[in-house]
Amino acid sequence: xxxxxxxxxxxxxxxxxxxxxxxxxxxxxxxxxxxxxxxxxxxxxxxxxxxxxxxxxxxxxxxxxxxxxxxxxxxxxxxxxxxxxxxxxxxxxxxxxxxxxxxxxxxxxxxxxxxxxxxxxxxxxxxxxxxxxxxxxxxxxxxxxxxxxxxxxxxxxxxxxxxxxxxxxxxxxxxxxxxxxxxxxxxxxxxxxxxxxxxxxxxxxxxxxxxxxxxxxxxxxxxxxxxxxxxxxxxxxxxxxxxxxxxxxxxxxx
Amino acid sequence: xxxxxxxxxxxxxxxxxxxxxxxxxxxxxxxxxxxxxxxxxxxxxxxxxxxxxxxxxxxxxxxxxxxxxxxxxxxxxxxxxxxxxxxxxxxxxxxxxxxxxxxxxxxxxxxxxxxxxxxxxxxxxxxxxxxxxxxxxxxxxxxxxxxxxxxxxxxxxxxxxxxxxxxxxxxxxxxxxxxxxxxxxxxxxxxxxxxxxxxxxxxxxxxxxxxxxxxxxxxxxxxxxxxxxxxxxxxxxxxxxxxxxxxxxxxxxx
Ligand SMILES: Nc1ncnc2c1ncn2[C@@H]1O[C@H](COP(=O)(O)OP(=O)(O)OP(=O)(O)O)[C@@H](O)[C@H]1O
Ligand SMILES: [Mg+2]
Numbered sequence: 001x002x003x004x005x006x007x008x009x010x011x012x013x014x015x016x017x018x019x020x021x022x023x024x025x026x027x028x029x030x031x032x033x034x035x036x037x038x039x040x041x042x043x044x045x046x047x048x049x050x051x052x053x054x055x056x057x058x059x060x061x062x063x064x065x066x067x068x069x070x071x072x073x074x075x076x077x078x079x080x081x082x083x084x085x086x087x088x089x090x091x092x093x094x095x096x097x098x099x100x101x102x103x104x105x106x107x108x109x110x111x112x113x114x115x116x117x118x119x120x121x122x123x124x125x126x127x128x129x130x131x132x133x134x135x136x137x138x139x140x141x142x143x144x145x146x147x148x149x150x151x152x153x154x155x156x157x158x159x160x161x162x163x164x165x166x167x168x169x170x171x172x173x174x175x176x177x178x179x180x181x182x183x184x185x186x187x188x189x190x191x192x193x194x195x196x197x198x199x200x201x202x203x204x205x206x207x208x209x210x211x212x213x214x215x216x217x218x219x220x221x222x223x224x225x226x227x228x229x230x231x232x233x234x235x236x237x238x239x240x241x242x243x244x245x246x247x248x249x250x251x252x253x254x
Numbered sequence: 255x256x257x258x259x260x261x262x263x264x265x266x267x268x269x270x271x272x273x274x275x276x277x278x279x280x281x282x283x284x285x286x287x288x289x290x291x292x293x294x295x296x297x298x299x300x301x302x303x304x305x306x307x308x309x310x311x312x313x314x315x316x317x318x319x320x321x322x323x324x325x326x327x328x329x330x331x332x333x334x335x336x337x338x339x340x341x342x343x344x345x346x347x348x349x350x351x352x353x354x355x356x357x358x359x360x361x362x363x364x365x366x367x368x369x370x371x372x373x374x375x376x377x378x379x380x381x382x383x384x385x386x387x388x389x390x391x392x393x394x395x396x397x398x399x400x401x402x403x404x405x406x407x408x409x410x411x412x413x414x415x416x417x418x419x420x421x422x423x424x425x426x427x428x429x430x431x432x433x434x435x436x437x438x439x440x441x442x443x444x445x446x447x448x449x450x451x452x453x454x455x456x457x458x459x460x461x462x463x464x465x466x467x468x469x470x471x472x473x474x475x476x477x478x479x480x481x482x483x484x485x486x487x488x489x490x491x492x493x494x495x496x497x498x499x500x501x502x503x504x505x506x507x508x
Pocket of ligand 2: 098
């Protein structure tokens with residue numbers, strides 16, 4: 001069921017997923033999922049826990065190999081890329097993990113330096129990466145944590161450091177896997193604000209997975225509801241929240 | 255039962271594939287020298303004390319146990335030859351490797367396992383660093399290079415323990431003891447022991463990394479990875495030792 005058809009084909013598409021399928025044994029997680037993210041767009045994906053949102057987003061960066069279907073990102077079909085081309089492409093893609101995924105044997109500073117280690121020439125940074133690291137940390141308001149270990153940070157701080165690590169390479173597309181899950185409402189708001197700022201300042205396109213209806217309302221310009229492994233409903237927040245389809249309604253009432 | 259046998263063959267196949275991948279990736283640039291050095295240091299640092307103290311005690315015990323028998327045959331002056339040869343040829347490498355299997359293989363299994371579970375390995379992949387190269391290749395190389403050194407260290411302390419006991423009980427001077435040992439040892443004792451040690455180190459790194467890298471999700475998975483790494487590494491160590499002894503024996507016959 002489509003609530004709104006794409007009328008004009010304005011803007012380039014940054015991510016294009018067609019008929020994506022993935023099963024783990026008998027567990028059919030994705031059964032022909034489609035998605036298009038336009039340049040500069042903020043697409044929110046909602047779905048129940050275990051509906052395959054993380055699997056889908058991992059297919060986009062090549063962490064999970066799909067059974068079939070095509071995934072195009074920044075104009076490149078990722079199924080055809082070798083390791084080197086893929087690494088090159090990943091430079092332009094930011095990925096915020098559901099559980100932050102900070103390297104816990106490294107300090108905050110080393111965590112932020114890690115994505116740069118292979119790309120120093122390309123980024124035009126010399127040996128001293130500290131200014132860049134500090135700048136990224138200041139953006140998330142955590143410059144004072146630069147020498148701490150991840151184990152010394154709270155959950156919300158970890159999420160913000162992870163966000164800083166994702167943003168440090170100034171990616172063109174950012175994929176957020178539940179950026180606000182497990183955080184209190186105030187911290188959630190801060191994270192959403194940060195995402196907004198990034199979007200405004202660098203004109204990035206974002207794909208955001210979330211359970212959080214408030215987050216979806218504030219940040220999305222389009223939404224997709226992932227149910228039964230397909231894009232069950234699609235449209236703006238206003239359109240979807242007025243839907244009378246019981247499966248769609250279930251997402252908005254509480 | 256049949257399932258168990260099947261599982262055994264599947265595991266053997268997976269481990270061989272993992273080893274093949276190690277050789278493939280180890281020979282291809284870029285090389286992670288800095289991380290390799292860090293791993294070597296860590297491995298030495300973590301087990302030096304343990305290997306030393308165990309070696310020392312084994313030397314004492316072997317000597318103490320053999321004394322009455324040798325005295326009975328009036329052959330106590332053969333002590334350095336007997337103990338020296340058994341330490342260098344067999345006891346030193348095997349004991350050191352077993353200790354490292356307990357200390358290092360489980361450590362690597364737990365470390366990589368928790369990195370897998372908390373998606374840190376995925377995060378590396380996404381930021382354009384090949385985690386197999388960065389985490390696995392460096393660790394296997396480190397154990398392979400460091401184990402022979404640890405064996406030498408363990409051997410020396412075992413010999414020292416033995417010499418100390420002979421000095422106290424039999425009044426043999428350290429100089430005489432070590433002279434006798436080094437005269438008794440021939441090149442053909444040292445070479446097989448050294449080669450064997452490299453293989454032991456390789457197995458410890460390989461099994462630890464394999465178990466950690468393919469760790470099952472969940473915190474229980476990390477425990478299982480660490481645990482099975484020790485069991486599997488120890489079993490393989492004995493198997494390799496057995497094969498090495500047979501091969502060495504064939505060379506002696508020639
Ligand atoms: N590596 C894997 N092996 C086997 N099954 C998997 C694997 N990864 C995910 N699954 C299964 O795929 C389904 C979807 O998982 P996924 O992590 O995508 O859910 P999700 O929508 O992100 O949920 P949540 O909101 O809780 O994060 C689950 O049933 C899960 O068991
Ligand atoms: Mg998820």
